[in-house]
Amino acid sequence: MSEAFGNFATRVRSDRGWWVAIAAIALALIYPFIVETLQDLPLVGDFVPRTGSMVVMLVFTMMAVGLNVVVGYAGLLDLGYVAFYAAGAYVAGWFASLQFAQVSFHFGSSVSNEQPGIHISMWLVLLLAGAFTLIVGILIGLPTLRLRGDYLAIVTLGFGEIIPQVVRNADEEGIGFDLTNGTFGIAPIDSVAIGDFIFRAEPNKDDLHYWTAIGLLLFTVFCCVRLRDSRLGRAWIAIREDETAAAAMGVPLMRTKTWSYAIGAFFGGVAGAFYASYKAGAFPADFFFNISIFLLCMVILGGIGSIWGVILGGMILGYLNIEGLATIGSKVQDAGVEFDPTKYQFGIYGAIIVTMMLFRPTGLIPERRHKIELEEGVHDTPFYDVQTEGSLTDRNPSDE
Amino acid sequence: MNTAVVVLHRVRASSLIDAFGLLLLAAVLLFLLLKFFEDPVRFLNVGIIGMTNGAVYGLVALGYTLVYGILQLINFAHGDVFALSGLVASTMIISVLDIGTDASVLFIIVGLLVTLAVTVPLFAVINATIERVAYKPLRAAPRLAALITAVGMSFIVQNVSLAIYGVDFESVPPFIPRTAAIEIGGVVIQWNKLAIFMIVIPVLIVLTWFVRSTRQGKAMRAVAQDQEASAMMGIDVNRTISVTFFLAGSLAAVAGLVYLLQFNIRYDTGFELGLIAFTAAVLGGIGNLTGAVLGAMLIGMVQAFNEGLDGTPGGDWTRSIVFGILIAVLVFRPQGILGERTPEGA
Numbered sequence: 001m002s003e004a005f006g007n008f009a010t011r012v013r014s015d016r017g018w019w020v021a022i023a024a025i026a027l028a029l030i031y032p033f034i035v036e037t038l039q040d041l042p043l044v045g046d047f048v049p050r051t052g053s054m055v056v057m058l059v060f061t062m063m064a065v066g067l068n069v070v071v072g073y074a075g076l077l078d079l080g081y082v083a084f085y086a087a088g089a090y091v092a093g094w095f096a097s098l099q100f101a102q103v104s105f106h107f108g109s110s111v112s113n114e115q116p117g118i119h120i121s122m123w124l125v126l127l128l129a130g131a132f133t134l135i136v137g138i139l140i141g142l143p144t145l146r147l148r149g150d151y152l153a154i155v156t157l158g159f160g161e162i163i164p165q166v167v168r169n170a171d172e173e174g175i176g177f178d179l180t181n182g183t184f185g186i187a188p189i190d191s192v193a194i195g196d197f198i199f200r201a202e203p204n205k206d207d208l209h210y211w212t213a214i215g216l217l218l219f220t221v222f223c224c225v226r227l228r229d230s231r232l233g234r235a236w237i238a239i240r241e242d243e244t245a246a247a248a249m250g251v252p253l254m255r256t257k258t259w260s261y262a263i264g265a266f267f268g269g270v271a272g273a274f275y276a277s278y279k280a281g282a283f284p285a286d287f288f289f290n291i292s293i294f295l296l297c298m299v300i301l302g303g304i305g306s307i308w309g310v311i312l313g314g315m316i317l318g319y320l321n322i323e324g325l326a327t328i329g330s331k332v333q334d335a336g337v338e339f340d341p342t343k344y345q346f347g348i349y350g351a352i353i354v355t356m357m358l359f360r361p362t363g364l365i366p367e368r369r370h371k372i373e374l375e376e377g378v379h380d381t382p383f384y385d386v387q388t389e390g391s392l393t394d395r396n397p398s399d400e
Numbered sequence: 401m402n403t404a405v406v407v408l409h410r411v412r413a414s415s416l417i418d419a420f421g422l423l424l425l426a427a428v429l430l431f432l433l434l435k436f437f438e439d440p441v442r443f444l445n446v447g448i449i450g451m452t453n454g455a456v457y458g459l460v461a462l463g464y465t466l467v468y469g470i471l472q473l474i475n476f477a478h479g480d481v482f483a484l485s486g487l488v489a490s491t492m493i494i495s496v497l498d499i500g501t502d503a504s505v506l507f508i509i510v511g512l513l514v515t516l517a518v519t520v521p522l523f524a525v526i527n528a529t530i531e532r533v534a535y536k537p538l539r540a541a542p543r544l545a546a547l548i549t550a551v552g553m554s555f556i557v558q559n560v561s562l563a564i565y566g567v568d569f570e571s572v573p574p575f576i577p578r579t580a581a582i583e584i585g586g587v588v589i590q591w592n593k594l595a596i597f598m599i600v601i602p603v604l605i606v607l608t609w610f611v612r613s614t615r616q617g618k619a620m621r622a623v624a625q626d627q628e629a630s631a632m633m634g635i636d637v638n639r640t641i642s643v644t645f646f647l648a649g650s651l652a653a654v655a656g657l658v659y660l661l662q663f664n665i666r667y668d669t670g671f672e673l674g675l676i677a678f679t680a681a682v683l684g685g686i687g688n689l690t691g692a693v694l695g696a697m698l699i700g701m702v703q704a705f706n707e708g709l710d711g712t713p714g715g716d717w718t719r720s721i722v723f724g725i726l727i728a729v730l731v732f733r734p735q736g737i738l739g740e741r742t743p744e745g746a
Contacts, residue, residue, distance in 0.1 A: 079551070150472070154678065155730055159727070162720045162724065168716075296548070343562070346558070348559075349555060351552070351555075352552075353548060353549065353552030354534055354552040357538065357545050358549070
């Protein structure tokens with residue numbers, strides 16, 4: 001886990017830290033060339049993930065970094081992030097597959113023009129997916145973000161439950177129009193391609209997707225770092241620390257929160273679309289509540305609000321999920337113990353969440369500011385008062 | 401800005417939202433009225449199914465609302481405690497007591513009481529332990545911390561069920577007959593449905609008595625209103641919170657048994673049922689005990705009507721409808737149906 005080490009080092013906020021980050025990125029880029037050597041190492045060799053697994057780990061890490069914008073920066077608990085993942089994957093299904101075979105539309109795609117359906121270049125589809133989920137995020141956010149934290153959590157959870165069910169039911173039988181192909185999902189989805197160089201058709205397709213995923217993650221991290229230091233990012237942190245004080249200082253609560261929600265959604269959508277293209281399909285069974293918790297767990301393990309921490313948390317948990325637990329399980333079973341950790345993976349994630357919250361709530365790589373908040377406490381008054389208003393108090397004319 | 405303009409602005413915005421909400425509600429009621437006149441017998445039969453489902457939801461919803469009232473915490477683990485209690489009850493009934501379809505009425509009654517005598521204290525203690533271990537250390541932390549911990553606890557409890565009972569559904573033999581106990585002009589209440597009310601109603605009466613009239617109940621209401629002030633008045637806040645979790649756990653255990661009498665249950669049943677029950681608690685007005693039961697009845701009815709009448713979206717959409725209601729309530733009337741500030745509410 002070369003990156004992980006590098007990220008850990010960047011926590012030292014100095015120029016040297018940035019050099020380490022660059023070295024880590026360079027190491028990450030050559031990973032496909034050294035993976036076989038690493039796998040031949042004695043003892044640890046079995047635990048080195050394949051490049052294909054790394055792609056999945058990177059995709060989930062990217063989603064975790066997106067979720068971190070909502071949970072970490074703005075302090076809004078989102079338990080329905082899976083909805084954006086699903087939305088992104090289905091946008092890829094709509095605009096780059098045979099799903100709508102009744103029309104034929106090609107734009108910049110490597111797919112032959114004889115094929116029916118909408119085929120747009122996957123790069124554009126990634127953007128489209130981001131834009132679509134951004135709008136979904138705003139639509140979900142507008143009615144719900146005025147609610148207090150724990151209510152918001154439950155509403156996002158509700159959306160996280162509704163959207164997969166809608167996806168499962170939105171076929172000919174369910175709504176009279178085949179939008180999502182029901183329980184079968186949409187497949188095949190076109191591959192990422194540059195001109196006629198189709199990534200999926202190449203023998204080293206995992207490596208190509210891996211580099212693309214690294215690029216997407218770096219893009220996400222870049223955006224998040226820049227956003228964090230922007231006016232908007234500072235407004236998010238102000239809201240996280242003290243909503244009332246932030247409002248008094250003239251931060252428009254609704255708009256600021258909605259932006260955090262929408263931007264978090266954007267990255268979820270892009271990651272979802274890329275993942276759908278990598279595995280060539282969008283299937284409703286992939287989108288269930290546990291994914292939202294899994295992503296949340298990455299954020300908490302790494303450190304709420306800390307980008308490097310979230311990347312570390314994402315890579316660790318992503319690894320455990322895709323390969324690690326199975327590898328550990330087979331080692332344990334070789335040793336003669338009947339225990340299958342993959343069966344209890346969500347129990348393990350739950351235990352990680354509880355342990356972290358109780359003993360190290362700031363995560364593996366704490367964000368400095370968040371650490372102070374947790375240690376010294378913040379003013380955490382509910383911003384919703386039935387007694388005096390009979391409605392929500394942040395319905396402030398300047399927001400509308 | 402001028403105060404009058406602000407007030408006007410607020411009135412206009414809120415009345416528009418309210419009008420839309422009422423319109424939605426009116427449409428649903430009109431639909432139900434039409435359905436009632438189309439086939440009253442079927443409508444009422446479906447309604448009874450809804451009420452029995454609602455009774456189970458109500459017991460679970462009370463657990464959410466009690467805890468929320470006192471700690472302002474959504475105890476996500478509650479639904480999973482409920483599922484585990486149902487599984488333990490199935491072991492009691494099948495393996496320990498071996499109640500079969502040929503059992504005598506007395507044996508069934510005694511058997512169910514014995515089951516409750518085991519599961520109720522057991523899960524009361526488990527629930528209170530969860531609070532002590534996972535939530536108590538976080539009482540001073542930001543609310544988000546406790547909420548996230550509750551989600552984690554939910555997964556832990558769920559996996560405990562998985563480890564003990566595996567992925568199979570557990571069910572008990574239908575020892576309470578499905579024959580009609582009461583029949584009025586085609587509207588039937590079966591024995592197994594009646595039995596559920598015979599369990600749930602006394603429990604609700606005892607709970608109401610406990611919260612209203614006992615010293616400990618008064619302490620609970622006081623702590624729900626103001627923790628610091630009650631501590632100054634000499635109330636042991638920690639103990640009171642433990643008692644609340646104790647109570648919630650007992651209700652979950654009763655709900656587990658009642659659920660088991662109608663449906664089969666497995667390790668992840670509690671997750672979705674917990675969400676439905678929480679929706680019910682919010683619908684009724686979270687923190688309000690009567691509201692939780694009322695909300696649960698309404699949700700049970702909505703579910704039954706959706707699945708049992710023609711012209712509705714049908715069972716595939718139940719979950720979406722329930723969560724749609726949750727979102728609509730939070731948008732249109734976040735304080736719920738009975739949402740004035742009650743002594744239990746916070």
